[in-house]
Amino acid sequence: MNKPTLSKAFCIIFVFCAATAIALPAQVLTTLHSFDGSDGSGPYAALVQASNGNFYGTTEYGGYSGCNNGCGTVFQMTPGGTLTTLHSFNGADGAEPLAAPVQASDGNLYGTTFGGGQGCGANGCGTVFKITPSGTLTTLYAFCSQPGCADGTGPQAGLIQASDGNFYGTTSGGGANNYGTVFKITPSGALTTLHSFGYADGDSPLGALVQASDGNFYGTTELGGNSGCSFDRGCGTAFKMTPAGTLTTLYVFGPDDAFPFAGLVQASDGNFYGTTSYPGTAFKITPSGSVTTLAQLGPVTVAGLIQATDGNFYGTAMEGSDNFPGTVFKITPGGTLTTLHNFEGSDGEYPEGGLVQATDGNFYGTTSQGGANGGGTVFRLTTLRACTVCPSLE
Numbered sequence: 185m186n187k188p189t190l191s192k193a194f195c196i197i198f199v200f201c202a203a204t205a206i207a208l209p210a211q212v213l214t215t216l217h218s219f220d221g222s223d224g225s226g227p228y229a230a231l232v233q234a235s236n237g238n239f240y241g242t243t244e245y246g247g248y249s250g251c252n253n254g255c256g257t258v259f260q261m262t263p264g265g266t267l268t269t270l271h272s273f274n275g276a277d278g279a280e281p282l283a284a285p286v287q288a289s290d291g292n293l294y295g296t297t298f299g300g301g302q303g304c305g306a307n308g309c310g311t312v313f314k315i316t317p318s319g320t321l322t323t324l325y326a327f328c329s330q331p332g333c334a335d336g337t338g339p340q341a342g343l344i345q346a347s348d349g350n351f352y353g354t355t356s357g358g359g360a361n362n363y364g365t366v367f368k369i370t371p372s373g374a375l376t377t378l379h380s381f382g383y384a385d386g387d388s389p390l391g392a393l394v395q396a397s398d399g400n401f402y403g404t405t406e407l408g409g410n411s412g413c414s415f416d417r418g419c420g421t422a423f424k425m426t427p428a429g430t431l432t433t434l435y436v437f438g439p440d441d442a443f444p445f446a447g448l449v450q451a452s453d454g455n456f457y458g459t460t461s462y463p464g465t466a467f468k469i470t471p472s473g474s475v476t477t478l479a480q481l482g483p484v485t486v487a488g489l490i491q492a493t494d495g496n497f498y499g500t501a502m503e504g505s506d507n508f509p510g511t512v513f514k515i516t517p518g519g520t521l522t523t524l525h526n527f528e529g530s531d532g533e534y535p536e537g538g539l540v541q542a543t544d545g546n547f548y549g550t551t552s553q554g555g556a557n558g559g560g561t562v563f564r565l566t567t568l569r570a571c572t573v574c575p576s577l578e
Contacts, residue, residue, distance in 0.1 A: 211524045212566045213512070215531050216265030216548075219559035221246045223269050224257040227550035227560045229284040229342070230487070230537035231261075232293075236317065238262055239540075239548060239562075240270075240293055242281035246559060247272030255279035255300060258293075258315055261562055263544065270319035275300045277323050278311040283342030283392065284537070285315065286351075290371065292316050294324075294351055296339040301326030309337040310355070312369055324373035333358035335377055336365035341392040341447065343369075348427065352378075352401060354389035363387040363408060366401070366425055378429030384410040385433050386421040391447030391488060393425075394456070398471070401425045402434075402456055404444035409436035420444045420460070422469055434473030441465050441477060446488030446538065449497075453517065457497055459485045464501055466515050478519035482511065487538035489515070498524075498547060500535035509533035510551060512565055525565060529554045532561040539565075 219225050224243030231239040239261045246254040247269065255273035258281065273279050279300030285293035293315045301308035301323065309328035315321045328337050336355030343351040351369045359365035359380030364387065366379040381387055387408025393401045405421045413419035419442035422435040437444060437460060445461040448469070456469045457478075464485030466478045482501040489497040497515045508526040510533060515521050527533055532551030539549045547565040555561035 211512075213525045213531060214564045214566070215555060215561050216564055217261060217267045217562040218555035218557045219243060219246060219561070220557035221254065221559050222248060223267060224259060225254065225559035226256075226552050227562065228282050228536050228552050229550070231540050231548050231550065231562070232284045232287060233540055233542050233548075234287045234293070234317065235291070237543065238317075239542075240287070240317075241284050241537075241550060241562070242295065243560070244280050244282060244298075244552075251275055251279055256281045256297070258285065258295070258319075258321070260317070263542065263564075265562070267562070271315060271321045273297060273300060275308065276302065277321060278313055279308060282340045286343050286345060288345045288351075288371065289349065294343050294345070294371075296342060296353060298338050298340055298356075303328030304333060304337060309333065309358070310339045312339070312343070312351075312353070312373070312375070314371075325369060325375050327355060328358060332360075333362075334360055334380075335375060336367060340390045344393055344395060346395050346401075346427070347399065352393050352395070354391070354393065354403065356388050356390055364389045364405065366393070366403070366429070366431070379425060379431045381405060381408065383408045383418065385431060386423060387417055390445050391458075394448050394450055396450050396456075396471070397454065399427065401427070402448050402450070402471075404447060404458060406443050406445055406461070409433070413438055413442065422448070422456075422458070422473070422475075424471070435469060435475050441467060441475070445486040449489055449491060451491045451497075451517070452495065457489050457491070459488055459499065461486050464503075466497070466499070466519075466521075468517075479515050479521040481513065481521070486536050490539055490541060492541050492547075493545070498539050498541070500538060500549060502534050502536055509554065510535045512539070512547070512549070524567075527551060527554065531555070532563060 225246035226244035247257040278297030285295030301311040337358035363381040386405030464481035510527040533554030
């Protein structure tokens with residue numbers, strides 16, 4: 185598998201304050217849940233907020249219904265931090281979910297597992313599943329059900345529901361050339377392989393797709409591209425694909441902006457924004473494929489970006505500078521980078537999933553390790569204004 189604290193700030197600014205309005209930005213990170221294995225371990229992906237206001241996510245391990253370290257879970261969490269395990273995978277119905285599910289127009293959640301299922305032997309090659317908000321899981325498809333795994337293996341990315349009502353996703357391996365695929369799957373589980381990567385046009389698509397305003401799909405591959413990159417398997421690509429499966433390589437990454445692990449987000453300006461994992465950078469790419477590097481994020485970044493309601497981009501870096509085990513950051517469209525939080529271990533380590541901005545305006549995310557129980561955390565980051573009027577010292 186190709187995977188790689190600020191304390192609570194209250195209104196306490198008293199010294200040297202005059203009784204005039206001030207506007208000091210502050211961020212408060214609250215750990216909402218620490219996983220202990222029995223309820224999951226290693227939340228690798230971001231969260232999704234459903235129409236009922238609750239959050240849904242997955243853990244790569246734990247649950248203990250099967251596999252040595254548990255096969256992973258799907259969970260529900262309230263905004264206040266009450267967590268309910270909806271399903272523990274047992275191998276036969278999937279294992280190691282690495283992406284958050286997506287809520288579809290029918291109200292159910294659809295997702296993928298990297299391993300498990302009934303394809304390619306005892307360990308399986310991954311699945312697509314449907315789960316109701318109350319926890320009833322149905323396996324829709326098991327990968328490597330076709331000879332030579334022509335239908336793909338090991339989906340690391342989640343699904344998107346497109347405007348045609350079907351789901352689209354990627355597999356990190358398999359396909360006609362064994363470099364991964366792009367697929368379409370109906371809500372009932374009929375799968376069509378739309379594209380098999382061939383190294384020159386990409387290798388190992390690990391991030392989710394995005395359907396853009398032009399109706400096409402845009403995404404990345406972590407490796408490949410045949411760019412003369414010094415790394416053995418190439419430095420990755422950004423691509424466009426029509427709903428019918430015609431793929432165009434938009435950009436081939438090089439040593440200075442290598443390995444786009446996550447997918448892209450289309451911003452309000454019509455351009456796409458994303459990250460490369462090593463070295464960690466944030467970049468902008470136009471629909472025609474012109475790339476601009478916006479900021480250097482740190483040694484390792486595997487999560488993508490989101491554009492928040494303030495127009496800025498927010499994300500996480502798995503490893504920050506100064507040896508912190510992860511950061512939360514903000515980037516303006518012009519490329520100004522601000523670190524909002526440095527993780528320290530007790531509040532989580534190695535945030536490998538991205539963020540979601542909830543209906544309350546706050547950001548929610550996960551760390552894959554650390555926390556009180558060592559199995560990773562779910563956190564909330566609130567951006568505050570420290571004081572409106574400084575209080576009196578008396």
